[in-house]
Amino acid sequence: MATLDQMEVAIHVGPRVRALREAMDLSLRDLAERSGVSAPMLSQVERGETSPTLQVASRIAAGLELRLSQLLRLDEQGVVSIVRAGERRRGGGTAGHSFDLPPPLPGQRAELSRHVLAPGAQTGGKGDPPMHEPGSREIALVESGTVVLHVDGATHELNEGDSVVFDADLPHHFENPGRDEAALLAVVSAGLRRS
Structure with missing residues (x-):
């Protein structure tokens, strides 16, 4: 029994x-x-x-x-984890910054971040995380402004409200080509893509 x-x-x-x-x-x-x-x-x-x-x-x-x-979720602590607005981890330099919105948890399979880019700024600079693990996917939503996604040698212009999904284990970065600040949300799902 x-x-x-x-x-x-x-x-x-x-x-x-x-x-x-x-x-x-x-x-x-x-x-x-x-x-x-x-x-x-x-x-x-x-x-x-x-x-x-x-x-x-x-x-x-x-x-x-x-x-x-x-x-078995032995390395996780509970089912709900909250990060208050003032407690977010901030990264990036003077031209732009990013926030890791949820807390980093062992065994976590997805990450949500918010990137704010000054005119001419781009992700992938000092303080940004390294390339994502093999099989990762990224989904991004442009909250404001215009950004250009450079992924695996191709460029894609995205405007406010546009979203994109791509293989995040490929070389990539976002840049703000405009004269105003741009912001985007990005979710990276680790190792879920299958070739």
Whole structure:
């Protein structure tokens, strides 16, 4: 008979496995091949009908390109984390700045930032984060002004209200070609793109 702790793990891990699998656009069969765990077993785990052993959970995590602690959310602290406006981490120089809006959490798979660019300024300068991990995607929304996205040798002009999605593991930066300040929101999802 399952213990209360095993039932909690089964209840919480199953929906998470399903959500991560679907976010990676994997079928049960795909994840079974990647993890070495049978598709019927994965289906039972996802529905919360069985609690995986640590070995099986580790194999599922590896198939999802996660550490076991990430799959089980052992390295996260609670389900809600708030950053107040005055507590945001600020980066960038005198020509522009960015704010990391949510707090950095271990195992976090997405980052939200707000960039404010003075005329002629661009992202990718001193204090900006390095290129994103392989498979990352970025979605950006221009809040005000005009920005030009340079990605993998191509340029794309974006105006207020325009949005864009692109492979964030390619060389890229945004620049403000205008005479007024420009602002954009960007969300980077880590390692979810599949070639």
